[in-house]
Amino acid sequence: MTEPVHQSPPKTDVLQWGQRLITVLLLAGLCVVLVQILFKPALPQAVAALKDVPGNCSSGLSGKPGRHADLHTHSGLGFSVITPSNYSVQNKYGLVMVFPPAGFSAESAERYYQLTARANAQGYVVVYSAAIALSTRALRMQHEVVPQVMATWCIDPSRIVFAGHSDGGSVTAGLTVRETDHSLQPTHVVISAAGITAEDLAQEKCPAPLNVTLLHNPDDELFPAYGQGAAKWWGQCMQCKAEVITEASGCLVRQCAGQKLLRYCATSEPHTKWPSVTAHMFEWLD
Numbered sequence: 001m002t003e004p005v006h007q008s009p010p011k012t013d014v015l016q017w018g019q020r021l022i023t024v025l026l027l028a029g030l031c032v033v034l035v036q037i038l039f040k041p042a043l044p045q046a047v048a049a050l051k052d053v054p055g056n057c058s059s060g061l062s063g064k065p066g067r068h069a070d071l072h073t074h075s076g077l078g079f080s081v082i083t084p085s086n087y088s089v090q091n092k093y094g095l096v097m098v099f100p101p102a103g104f105s106a107e108s109a110e111r112y113y114q115l116t117a118r119a120n121a122q123g124y125v126v127v128y129s130a131a132i133a134l135s136t137r138a139l140r141m142q143h144e145v146v147p148q149v150m151a152t153w154c155i156d157p158s159r160i161v162f163a164g165h166s167d168g169g170s171v172t173a174g175l176t177v178r179e180t181d182h183s184l185q186p187t188h189v190v191i192s193a194a195g196i197t198a199e200d201l202a203q204e205k206c207p208a209p210l211n212v213t214l215l216h217n218p219d220d221e222l223f224p225a226y227g228q229g230a231a232k233w234w235g236q237c238m239q240c241k242a243e244v245i246t247e248a249s250g251c252l253v254r255q256c257a258g259q260k261l262l263r264y265c266a267t268s269e270p271h272t273k274w275p276s277v278t279a280h281m282f283e284w285l286d
Contacts, residue, residue: 040111043067043110044116045067046065047084047085047116047117047120049093049120049123050121053123055091055156056089056154057092057154061151061154062152063152064083064087066082067081068080069106069107071148073141075141075144077129077130077132077144079106079128079129079145080106080110080128081126081127081152081153082110082119083125084120085120087154088154089154092154092155092156092159093123093125094122094125094286095126095155095159096125096126096127096161096163097145097146097162098110098128098163099169102134102166105131106128106129106130107128110128112165112274113165113274114274124159125153125155129142134171138171139174139178142171143175143179158187160185160188161188161190162176163189164191164192165215165274166195169191169194170196172189172190173194173196173230176207177204188212188284189211189213191212191213191214192275193215193220193222193227194216194226194227195223197226198229198233211260211261211262212234212261212263213251213265213281214231214263215227215265215267215278216228216264216265216266217266217267217270217271220270220271223271231262234262238256238257238260241254241256243255249277250277252266263284
């Protein structure tokens with residue numbers, strides 16, 4: 001009796017199944033992208049300031065509490081403002097001006113940084129601007145945001161913070177060392193993963209005394225070791241003491257002239273990530 005012969009399935013069937021699997025995987029990936037585009041998580045609501053905020057401003061200021069999106073400077077740069085939900089012109093609030101990484105809108109920058117609720121609770125109005133390709137013109141356009149906000153909401157000029165990551169960090173540093181309007185100078189800057197070297201900074205003038213926090217991965221894929229060089233320049237600029245204190249966060253802190261602080265945090269995240277050590281950010285500011 002002849003045994004039945006078991007034949008392998010035709011190669012065309014195997015190829016068809018492979019093509020179907022690839023198609024399914026591609027469609028699944030497309031669905032994930034569409035879901036992320038169409039169903040973005042809601043932006044956080046403004047929260048009440050828990051910190052006591054003293055002082056008051058002229059009743060002529062028109063700013064209102066809560067979220068204000070789709071705002072624009074005179075030159076057309078988009079930005080959004082989120083004030084504490086219990087905002088009142090009878091109080092002077094701090095201002096956190098957050099500059100975006102390359103390609104981000106004000107809305108996507110807010111989702112990226114995740115600072116809104118903490119800023120509001122600490123008594124800060126928080127502002128996110130849209131990205132524009134780095135240039136001298138970009139610095140001029142980004143500089144328009146803070147004066148416009150201060151002309152509308154009650155802001156304490158002694159609590160102005162500039163912060164940003166990547167291109168946002170470069171804008172933060174650029175505006176700090178180049179800005180000549182001292183009435184709008186930040187009192188604290190948080191510069192993360194900026195593409196600015198010590199050689200770049202050496203061509204600029206040292207700004208008025210302020211608190212500086214530098215966040216940088218020494219092995220950053222785009223700007224390796226830039227943070228260490230920048231920290232050295234800032235240390236000389238701010239006349240910082242040689243003694244270094246290590247905070248619980250792991251950041252290194254030096255006392256500088258005028259009772260200001262220079263903080264350097266060696267981070268470990270890839271360039272695309274806003275460092276987790278920023279969980280301590282509002283401890284640094286107040």
